[in-house]
Amino acid sequence: KQEVTQIPAALSVPEGENLVLNCSFTDSAIYNLQWFRQDPGKGLTSLLLIQSSQREQTSGRLNASLDKSSGRSTLYIAASQPGDSATYLCAVYSNYQLIWGAGTKLIIKP
Amino acid sequence: DAGITQSPRHKVTETGTPVTLRCHQTENHRYMYWYRQDPGHGLRLIHYSYGVKDTDKGEVSDGYSVSRSKTEDFLLTLESATSSQTSVYFCATWSGGKSTDTQYFGPGTRLTVL
Numbered sequence: 773k774q775e776v777t778q779i780p781a782a783l784s785v786p787e788g789e790n791l792v793l794n795c796s797f798t799d800s801a802i803y804n805l806q807w808f809r810q811d812p813g814k815g816l817t818s819l820l821l822i823q824s825s826q827r828e829q830t831s832g833r834l835n836a837s838l839d840k841s842s843g844r845s846t847l848y849i850a851a852s853q854p855g856d857s858a859t860y861l862c863a864v865y866s867n868y869q870l871i872w873g874a875g876t877k878l879i880i881k882p
Numbered sequence: 883d884a885g886i887t888q889s890p891r892h893k894v895t896e897t898g899t900p901v902t903l904r905c906h907q908t909e910n911h912r913y914m915y916w917y918r919q920d921p922g923h924g925l926r927l928i929h930y931s932y933g934v935k936d937t938d939k940g941e942v943s944d945g946y947s948v949s950r951s952k953t954e955d956f957l958l959t960l961e962s963a964t965s966s967q968t969s970v971y972f973c974a975t976w977s978g979g980k981s982t983d984t985q986y987f988g989p990g991t992r993l994t995v996l
Binding site for chain 2: 776778806815816818821823861863868869870871872873874875
């Protein structure tokens with residue numbers, strides 16, 4: 773059974789720092805992996821989708837990497853801003869379903 | 883954004899009453915999903931559909947049923963609501979055709995069972 777874990781559950785850093793969020797999964801037979809952002813009380817915003825054949829994807833200040841053999845993905849956020857404060861969720865496509873981590877709540881202090 | 887709507891957006895009901903949530907899509911996607919989101923759990927799959935009248939159970943299906951009579955509509959029913967079903971419910975769709983395809987999410991329904 774595929775399980776997805778995100779560590780840490782919460783993270784608070786000063787504005788301007790570069791930071792890394794971690795996601796691990798137990799079964800390397802994944803289709804794709806996707807990172808989402810969720811603001812409090814809001815819906816889900818897709819950030820990056822990494823296909824199983826890819827190693828990384830970039831969008832602006834965000835870079836996501838995928839290492840299937842070790843069952844890990846990281847989301848790198850450069851030059852963090854207060855507007856980056858949100859919960860970041862990692863999800864793995866497996867057997868036509870998305871399996872989700874519990875998320876990392878990120879707070880960027882001005 | 884994909885055309886996915888959920889109704890109602892908010893609902894308060896009492897224990898023991900039946901509740902039906904509706905998801906409507908305009909994208910003609912084959913797959914549709916119902917998730918619930920609770921603090922500390924991320925999203926958990928309740929049921930999903932891989933075509934009209936084709937559905938399967940997810941991780942937390944007990945107490946829920948679904949129906950899909952048309953490609954565009956996926957209904958989630960709580961036959962007899964309980965307080966443990968207080969949650970935020972998200973519907974999603976997926977074409978499933980290409981490796982670059984992403985799931986698209988509705989805005990969510992906040993359900994409170996008193």
